[in-house]
Amino acid sequence: MKSFALIAVIVTGWLLLSAVSDFPDWGDTESPANDYRLSQHYITETFPETSVPNMVTAVLADYRGYDTMFETVVIFVAGIAIMSILRRKPLDHLKDKGKETRTYKKDPDLIIDTTCRLMIPIIQLFALYVVAHGHHSPGGGFQGGVIFGASFILLALSRDLQAAQRWVPEKRVLNLAGVGILIYSGFGFACMLLGSNFLDYEILHKIMPATPIEARSHSMLGVEIGVAFTCTAIMFSIYSNLASNGDMKETL
Amino acid sequence: MPSSITSFTPVLASLVSLLAVLPIVLLGKKPNLREGATFLAAFIKFGLVVSMLPTILAGSTIEFTVWEIVPNLAIAFRVDGLGMLFGLVASSLWIVTSLYSIGYMRGLKEHSQTRFFTFFAISLSATIGVAFAANLFTLYLFYEMLSLATYPLVTHHQDKEARTGGRTYLTYLLSTSIGFVLPALIFVYVKTGSSMEFSSSGFLSGHITASEALILLLLFTFGFAKSGLMPFHSWLPGAMVAPTPVSALLHAVAVVKVGVFCILRVFTGVFGTDYLQDLDIATVVAWIAAFTIVASSLIALTQDNLKRRLAFSTVGQLSYIILGAALLSDRAVTGSMTHIAMHAVGKITLFMCAGAIFVATGKKYISQMDGLGRKMPITFAAFSIGALSVIGLPPTGGLISKFYLVTGAMDAGQSALLVIFLISTILNAAYLLPIGYRAFFPKDPQLAKQPFSWKTTEEANWQCITPLSITAVLAIILFIKPQFLLQLAGLMVGANG
């Protein structure tokens, strides 16, 4: 296997490198990718068309919003997939008790506990800020969602899984994830119902107190919130499945 | 230019037995009604075929295009002389065999009779479909359908022997038809771009090179392996594990005849005899056929199992037909077309006799049949007539076709092949005549002394005896009145010139 791998790697590497000399220089402003009307349009027209200064957010949630919806679905799928692969009823687990188990209903360490107590709300607040301010600064639904999810992971790490589950029980996690995507696609379907293309937010100005361009901006915020919901839920769900080996009982 | 008439009749003639499947399956629990349905379908089919006879004899053809299935390529039917001839043989013999198979199946209390009759009917549909196919494509469709529909019949007994026989059967037939015919077919389609309709002058000329033509000819000749041409013949003795009616109808009449019929079609309708003559490639096939004739006759001599001996005899006789076609002279082609009918009648008689013997006595081997003629006089009388016809002796129809073949060989200037005809006729006589002779005049003096009396006969049931008597008589009638067959064959050959 090793020699095969080596051959495969050398061949692929050679192939990839052979094209490198044909590439435009790194940082070249005149390179086709940077010079083509596509990226030019994204840079110059994003704000006029959507009134969002963060081009990445605008392209992500509007121009390529369809992609992003499926990106959210990827996360959702990962969550469901991991759950369906790994999840088992606790009963199952009791049968093979012989394996190494590390049940420590631990006494919370004072320093860790206190730090986390302090940190978690701040992290969550920051996450909300990242979501909400994605239009103007780096960030958005994904990052915010992951950070929010991470706050629960931190909780689960510092205490144990049950502690975190009190906040986000398994059932609610799944519902939250679904609702997230539903929010996202809901914007899309609303556009369809109003007679426009899927995810063509402009039409939403009919039901929003906003101009068409602002409707885009607002809708983007909406879908980012949807993304954040899904990310939060799924990140925590993946963690809890992986950390408990699927029985949702024990933590690391 | 012969006129052509558009009519649904040929389609119906093919479909009628397929439609009969429904009542046969539904009436599976009531044997009498079920067989009634079979008979009804058989008679309707025969009637339909006969109804077209006058038109064909008048020199017209009947056509019907069902469905254009691939661009420029349709499932289409057309009845011409050759098709009519074959259609007549197959449909008339179906009636006879139906009666016979009822006797046989009931006599032996076979299992799964409904399945048997169902696939029997489907096979007949396919056979008539082949007979009336207007183009190579339709021909191929029905050819494949026949291979598959006969598989359950061949393996009817569902025992180990049947499995082996069935395996050989399908292996040979499918591998040749998929491996040889299909590529040849598509090659022809690609090269000519035509609808591949048979025409008396062929449709290949001008589209392919000489070497391609040779390859195509060989692909087709070997591809239609139902014709039993060596070296693709060994499925045929293997398939003799089937119940005798199946052997009788399908392996003496329908299946193998479909094989040679297809080859005849290829020679006369696809290449056209003139084109083949120009290319001078048919001799190869002629010699392969000649070799098959002699070799199979020799093998037949050594067989003790009656059905196997008949099977090898069939292999040889089929090659007569191929040989006739490959000689390319008008008379030879006429001879080989008529031989389809003559041999069919003769061979089916022989097979039915073999079956009747088995039903009555359970005997399969020739060595056991010493003196049996005294117990089964009708059967063995019919057997002898059938044997004469197959050998080609008067007063049977076999003589007519052999005569045409031999004179055709002379026309073609193939005197070497005349020797083959001679040798094989002697061999035919050597392996067929002694059976009948021994049955009546046993070697064993013990048996020879027994006095003959009608009261001590142990014939099989009447459903078995009647059909074989009919076909035996038919063999003689065809000697006396072969005209309409010759006329049908002449239609094809005449159109050639």
Add this chain to the structure above:
Amino acid sequence: MDTQRREGGLWQMIWAFDLITLIFLVITAIISLQTKDLLSAAMIFGVYSFLMCLLWAGMAAVDVAFTESAVGAGVSAVFLIATVLRTTRRSSD
């Protein structure tokens, strides 16, 4: 407005920074794959991700860097560690 462009020296610095980070990236990648202890491998993978995130930030891809720091260096590493603890730390290669 031009003051916001990262002209001249700043750009050169970015270039140097880029180069050094790339070399470190290769090193961490190799170490992470060669370590027999899976827990260390997971940790070093976290380092790798973090370096990657720095690199991208240097290339003005702030959103990507942000995501990578949250997802790659953060959550991915946690997932890996969780799995290592749930299975086994030893690795034959």
Add this chain to the structure above:
Amino acid sequence: MIDQSPAIILLAPFLLAILLALLGIKREWLCFPLVITGLAISVAASVITLMRVIDEGTIQYFFGGWEPPFGINLRVDGLNALVALAVSTVALLTAIYSKRAVPAETSDKVSQYYTLYLLSVTGLLGIVLTGDAFNLYVLIEISALTSYALIGMGSKRATLAAYKYLIMGTIGASFYLLGVGYLYIKTGSLNMYDIQEQIVANNLHGSPTILVAFILIMVGVWIKMAFFPLHAWLPNSYTFGPSTTSALLGPLVTKVMIYVMIRMILTVFSPEFAFDQLDWSNIVVWMSVIAILAASISALAQTSLQKMLAFLIIAEVGYMVGGVWLADEMGMVGSIYHIIADAFMTLCVFLFAGIIFTKTGRRDLSAMEGLFTKMPLTMVGFLVGAFSLIGIPPTAGFFSKWYLIQGGISSGHYEYVAALLISSLINAVLFFRIIEIAYFGAKPAEGHGHHHEEEHNGGPTEASFSMLFPLLITAALLLGIGLYNQEVVAIITDFVSQFNIGAIIL
């Protein structure tokens, strides 16, 4: 009013998947109707779209109202519309089959299973419909991730197979992504049609970057479609996964990937580049010949039905790759027609395998003993599928083989023709082996037998309606597609002729 039908094709299963995830956890009875609803809508929308494509030609649908290359669009032409219809129909039929199979095989995870199922179908439909190269990658990943889970929910060995699939699949998808990156660096665009325009406008056909991009995309797609030397992930995945999974993924994943290959060659790189300039046609056709033969022979060696079928899929992939690379119009038409025909015939035999597995709990061939008398209707369905795979008229398989051979002959690739025929014969052996077992029993008695009359006691009985129905419908469809192949081929020819492949090799 904008016509939404192209979008609905994939949004319907998508929306229903989400609703299912929300509502189905506690209400298991709700899962099945929701799945059927979603897929039925999808099938209906596919039919409408196909009709429109036939009437009006290519349809575009702009997500977010942004015209390409700025936004993502669906671009539906004759090729997409047909494949999308095939995908949604196969998914619907498999879903009907799954009614009993899924609760039996995945115990308490029914709602998760169905959610993944629908999302997988969404992914596949999205791949087929999208006009954006990067969007295709995202959807490939969706269908891949769902597949890993759908397979991994099976038996013990399925998990390992899924893992292997995950590694191979990720390599494949990443190669594709990298290829798109190489295209992007040279053209600056992501929309398939726009990429082609840019390649032509900037005269990039000679650029090594474009060449490497092409190789990367092809290799990536070949891995995903299990083209012979890259097939290692497939057999075990489709053998040990739940039967519904095999029946969904077996017919679809490889076919959709072949669609991607065709789309890339025709639309993105242009046939001139792929066939004429590169002149790889011979090499790839020979590779496919090897693929066909090797896979067929491997199939012969299998004792497990599912595994045998899995190898058959690999052989069929060889057919289609070869057919595309014949660089012949007829070969291309044949390959596209074969995508559709093969989707249904593999569905047919996988449904059969699933029924046998649920009924007998066994995967080996001897499980089929005596089935002709015990499950006659199931066997009828199976026979049609088997005949189609062998290539016996008038099933769809015969005609697809017909067109492929036609392409092989007219382009002069006789080795390909020979490989097709040999593989047909091997298929015949494979299936008649099964038919024999079903007909004679594994060990038929010696001699003249009447033994079958008494053997009616015990053993499996006819499959339930929900399993039988899709099988028979599939069988009927196979015959239908076969008999009406000209209508299908007309649509395909319409699509293919615009690329003028025949004129390239002169």
Add this chain to the structure above:
Amino acid sequence: MELLEALSAKFNYWIYVIIMMIGLYAMISKNNLVKKLIGMSIFQTAIILFYVSIGVKEGDTIPILYHDQVHPSHGDSHHGADTGHGEDHHPSHEEIVANLHIEPDDFANPLPHVLMLTAIVVGVATLGVGLALTQKIYRDFGSIEENEILESIKSAK
């Protein structure tokens, strides 16, 4: 020196290939399932590196418009709260756009960034699923070494 320049101009691309090949080699040759997944992540991040490198422009900045470009007057930043009534503190969107001068070369190409956000997410999703499968395999076979698992399957037969 020319070589060095040629090398340095495309240094990112060279290194991305190297990193990618490290990952690919690990994916194929490593026996340990977790190692394979780490290799996979490295492989994927290398591709992301490649994409991000495409979008770089010499002297560029992050692809977010400057605050004073979007808010030329000193109004508060709650854009969208105004619906364009044209009061001095709240210039309408049209007015801002009319005064907006964006030099494309100032900003990094945002498109690769967008694409790579997706790729990162896909990467973590794949990693998660892979890890879940690994855990399940460990549960079923008691090992995460590929050769040991294959042997246990063989011996079980």
